[in-house]
Amino acid sequence: MAKIAIIGAGMMGSALAFPARENGNDVRLVGTPLDMEIIDACHKCNRHPKFTRDFPEGISFYQFSQVNDAIKGVDFIIGGVSSFGVQWFSENVLPIIPDGTPLLTVTKGLQDMEDGTLLCYPQLWRKTLDALGKTNSLCAIGGPCTSYELVAHDQSLVAFCGKDKAALEMMRDAMATNYYHPILTDDVIGVEAAVALKNGYALGIALTIGENIRKSGNENEIHYNSQAAAFLQASREMDLLVRMQGGTKDSFMVGIGDLYVTVYGGRTRKVGILLGEGFDIDQALEKLQGVTLESLVVAKRVARALRIQAAKGKVNLENFPFLMHVDDIISRKAPVNIPWNTFTQWRE
């Protein structure tokens, strides 16, 4: 039995409490300041407001004001914030965690630097921890796993990545269940790049769904040839991008599993469909008011980084016609016009 604190009571942080607690661990779910109502609800009825299923019995819920009690003596801490909470996590969590307590984070994303390099959050947080003089192991979760399906006990295969093998194994032993299956790998940048990149491409694939609706005028006009065609091109570009980041082939495979699930996964799909139907990005966001869209951020950042690298002669943008088109749509309101002919001519 391990003691585990989860910081961030959004859907994914909360979903991870299921396998953690069902394995008999001591689980403390800590809300961020944005999660206060969620934690109140958990106290009242042992259920996350967005889930259709109660938490397993025995989880302790904490407001962020109580975080020091929650993390005292834990074996590891799960960072459950979204990519919009990266800075907050850096400023409010990393300084207070006990030195040496390993971290396992689910935050997906990439940050582009001025020189066109892309860093994943474990790399950014490593810098913060180093500056704080802390030696905590930093591990991360990537791969195909939506929170509500994890809660439903759907079989899920994910990657736990990190350089500290003992920490990874301890986390795996604590978290693995008969429906939650972590692959262990030391390829942090590969996994993180792959699972971040898939967001932009999932949006690209969803464009084809919207285009068919626009052409037919029928909301139920779902075809799969065009989705598969877009999936093929997305896979080519993701493979190349993962390798450019120094990632392994198996991390790319984790990424295309994640791409598959993300095409069906709600928010990214919705904005892609709206864009494909012919709405511009402002109109699409207006229709999806209040929805947070990490996919847009990732696509823009990667495209921006690639354009900088291309200007330096380090990258050929012709290798990434799909991502560039997605970026043109969301950053410059270009009309949707998927460049199929460039896909047939594509050579790495």
Place this chain on the structure above:
Amino acid sequence: MAKIAIIGAGMMGSALAFPARENGNDVRLVGTPLDMEIIDACHKCNRHPKFTRDFPEGISFYQFSQVNDAIKGVDFIIGGVSSFGVQWFSENVLPIIPDGTPLLTVTKGLQDMEDGTLLCYPQLWRKTLDALGKTNSLCAIGGPCTSYELVAHDQSLVAFCGKDKAALEMMRDAMATNYYHPILTDDVIGVEAAVALKNGYALGIALTIGENIRKSGNENEIHYNSQAAAFLQASREMDLLVRMQGGTKDSFMVGIGDLYVTVYGGRTRKVGILLGEGFDIDQALEKLQGVTLESLVVAKRVARALRIQAAKGKVNLENFPFLMHVDDIISRKAPVNIPWNTFTQWRE
């Protein structure tokens, strides 16, 4: 404008008549002896009985008894038979085609030899042509493209593969439309292996859909984590198998696009779901009476070939836990029990 004869008036052969004719080519659609009623229907109402849309005007329809008229003077011949028609095509079509007329075939599949090697149909037909003293170029179509969505003008990205670049370009120029996009490649064995292999894996992915229905008792219980998990493992094994056959990475990418569309594509999905629900293979086939299932044939053949190669020490079956499980289910009535733990431990 090209003159094109399509031999085989099943759904895929007939679907290819759409881009072919819409491009202004002279198109002759020739039924096999099994297609007599289809050709009669085409004569009567210019529509394939299984399509919801008329053929473009101007296609000529022929019974197989008139095949010699149909193929006279054509620029190329499209072979549109299913994998169950391979032998028939070899015995009845290859002997009568004019020497030199290039062939483009859509038949997907692999044939296992006694020594555990796998041959694709262009390789088998090449031997027949050589024995006949004929020099016809043999090209093939692979990739994500279901017939009914091609007929609906859904965007489709496919691979035309062959060693004769001039023939491929001629075929591409005749067939490419604003919705049908052929990639040209000389990697015949890679494309053919990838698009054949995907059948067995699509069945494997569909097992997870059936398992969720079985667990929940609800036919609409569709989850994607487990499909994505299975997709991830399928991609790993397909990549390895394509490379073992000597194929390129890009052919693997064509194969996973095809895998994506096949999970949604009807027959293979249906049998996978039934097996996942707990029916054995005989019961599943009973329920799908009259349906032809190339996926079963391919999975069995590849598994058989791998077992022979493993016995010779050439292959490690532990690299293929998913395919072996699918084979155990369909060849030996093993109960469905996807080996998730072997997927987490998987190393190439």
